[in-house]
Amino acid sequence: MDAAVFLISAAIVLAGAGGVLVARNPVHAALFLVQTLFGVAVLFVLQDATFLAAVQVIVYAGAVVILFLFVIMLLGVDRAEDLGVEPIVGQRPVAAAVGASLLGMLLIALLVSVDGPTGAHGANAPLGDAADNTRRLGEALFTDHVFAVELTAILLTVAVIGAVVLARRVRGPLAPLPIVVVASVADDGAQGDDGPPDVTEATGGDDEGEGA
Amino acid sequence: MVVTTSWYLALAAALFSMGAVGLLTRRNPLIMIMCVELMLNAVNLTFVSLGSELGDLGGQLSVFFVLVVAASEVVVGLAVIVAIMRRRQGATVDDLSVLAG
Numbered sequence: 001m002d003a004a005v006f007l008i009s010a011a012i013v014l015a016g017a018g019g020v021l022v023a024r025n026p027v028h029a030a031l032f033l034v035q036t037l038f039g040v041a042v043l044f045v046l047q048d049a050t051f052l053a054a055v056q057v058i059v060y061a062g063a064v065v066i067l068f069l070f071v072i073m074l075l076g077v078d079r080a081e082d083l084g085v086e087p088i089v090g091q092r093p094v095a096a097a098v099g100a101s102l103l104g105m106l107l108i109a110l111l112v113s114v115d116g117p118t119g120a121h122g123a124n125a126p127l128g129d130a131a132d133n134t135r136r137l138g139e140a141l142f143t144d145h146v147f148a149v150e151l152t153a154i155l156l157t158v159a160v161i162g163a164v165v166l167a168r169r170v171r172g173p174l175a176p177l178p179i180v181v182v183a184s185v186a187d188d189g190a191q192g193d194d195g196p197p198d199v200t201e202a203t204g205g206d207d208e209g210e211g212a
Numbered sequence: 213m214v215v216t217t218s219w220y221l222a223l224a225a226a227l228f229s230m231g232a233v234g235l236l237t238r239r240n241p242l243i244m245i246m247c248v249e250l251m252l253n254a255v256n257l258t259f260v261s262l263g264s265e266l267g268d269l270g271g272q273l274s275v276f277f278v279l280v281v282a283a284s285e286v287v288v289g290l291a292v293i294v295a296i297m298r299r300r301q302g303a304t305v306d307d308l309s310v311l312a313g
Binding site for chain 2: 033059064074106
């Protein structure tokens with residue numbers, strides 16, 4: 001049963017990824033991306049990561065891909081792209097070689113480790129079953145990793161502000177805009193005394209997340 | 213047949229490689245960001261697989277933070293693309309060589 005679910009969703013995932021690679025129309029690529037993300041969500045369920053499966057569908061398929069589609073529609077780039085031309089000579093063979101060697105290296109690393117991945121079993125954060133996955137994840141996030149969670153909040157705030165500043169439509173000549181924006185942001189930071197440090201803290205948040 | 217962790221890792225390796233190939237071959241910046249998302253998903257799959265293999269919640273916690281970072285990366289990346297596309301309709305990444313030395 002597990003093997004059947006795995007094989008079917010693996011086929012869905014890989015087909016979606018292939019679709020993103022070869023789709024000529026960006027809208028089709030976004031829809032293939034949804035296919036891949038749903039396949040990965042199924043694989044998360046198969047491994048009892050039920051909360052992450054739900055978040056995967058909500059955040060990726062529900063928010064990120066919709067954002068992609070909004071931008072595609074907004075910019076009017078939803079026309080087919082000519083994939084026949086190769087802008088840099090030899091780009092595709094080299095890319096294929098890089099991809100094949102990457103895959104080869106990873107698979108060799110897997111095959112060499114005969115018993116599969118090994119390592120010390122987790123002691124401080126035991127993995128529950130699917131039923132209490134969300135509770136355990138929440139407890140771990142808001143007790144042991146609460147500082148990292150707050151840093152991600154700062155990161156998201158910085159990202160939103162950055163997106164608004166970048167995508168703002170400018171009236172009149174374009175040249176003075178960056179200076180004005182940078183100056184006003186620097187002024188705010190000087191007054192509140194937490195402008196620039198936020199950025200460094202937010203990048204520290206990534207490290208916290210990976211180390212968690 | 214028993215699905216072992218190695219199966220998941222092999223699938224994640226394939227997904228990561230496909231994302232890398234897409235990133236290297238496609239010229240539309242939107243599709244390039246989609247390929248980055250594919251690679252991030254491959255890594256997420258690895259985290260969850262190893263987490264369940266070792267019985268540790270840390271893998272899933274890492275995926276949570278990767279999701280947040282991926283979301284903010286998409287937001288900023290798409291804002292940059294919108295800003296560029298307003299100036300130059302239909303620009304591909306090969307046209308954006310202004311900063312080349």
